Amino acid sequence: MRGAWRRDRGTAGDRGAVRDRGAATVLVLAFGLVLAMAGAVAAGVCSAWVGRHAARNAADLGALAGAARTIYGPPIACAWAERLVVANGGRMTSCVVEGLEIVVRAEVVVRPLPGLERRAVVAARAGPVYAVPV
Numbered sequence: 779m780r781g782a783w784r785r786d787r788g789t790a791g792d793r794g795a796v797r798d799r800g801a802a803t804v805l806v807l808a809f810g811l812v813l814a815m816a817g818a819v820a821a822g823v824c825s826a827w828v829g830r831h832a833a834r835n836a837a838d839l840g841a842l843a844g845a846a847r848t849i850y851g852p853p854i855a856c857a858w859a860e861r862l863v864v865a866n867g868g869r870m871t872s873c874v875v876e877g878l879e880i881v882v883r884a885e886v887v888v889r890p891l892p893g894l895e896r897r898a899v900v901a902a903r904a905g906p907v908y909a910v911p912v
Contacts, residue, residue, distance in 0.1 A: 822890035829888030829898045836868030837884035837902035844873065844880040845904035855880055871899065879905030 844859030856873035859882045863870040868884040883901040890896065 818891065822894075825890040826888055826896065826898070829886050829890075829896075830900070832867055833884055833886040833898040833900040834902070836863045836866035836886060837882050837900045838904075839863070839866055840868075840870060840884060841880055841882040841902040841904035844875070844882060845878070848875055848878045848880055848905070851875075877905070879903065 840859040840861075840863035843862040844855040847855045847858050852873075852875035855875050856870075859873055859880065860870040863882065863884045868886045870882060870884050872881075872883040874881045881901060881903045883899065885897045885899040888896045888898050
């Protein structure tokens with residue numbers, strides 16, 4: 779009875795213990811793969827988040843620069859807006875001036891993962907604050 783108990787437990791001389799070798803290695807490799815994939819996904823999400831903020835900053839600053847020059851006309855206001863959008867790493871896709879109000883749309887290319895390219899597009903408005911009729 780004593781020998782049977784040792785065989786079930788898997789002693790060093792037992793063949794069952796030989797078959798279990800390497801199981802921990804496979805588990806560690808699987809865990810490492812899961813961690814690497816989670817890191818890649820987190821890096822992609824953070825990269826997209828940073829790209830969105832860069833596009834928002836470029837559009838906001840472009841709209842503010844253009845709003846300061848709307849009194850000189852749409853061509854000058856949009857030129858100044860584009861100048862600041864480009865300086866902030868974006869590309870201006872549209873510029874609309876109505877009176878003293880300007881709306882600038884900017885886009886920034888985001889590369890969250892190698893081989894994957896997306897565009898973050900944001901619009902910003904700048905101009906006077908109008909009183910709401912009561």
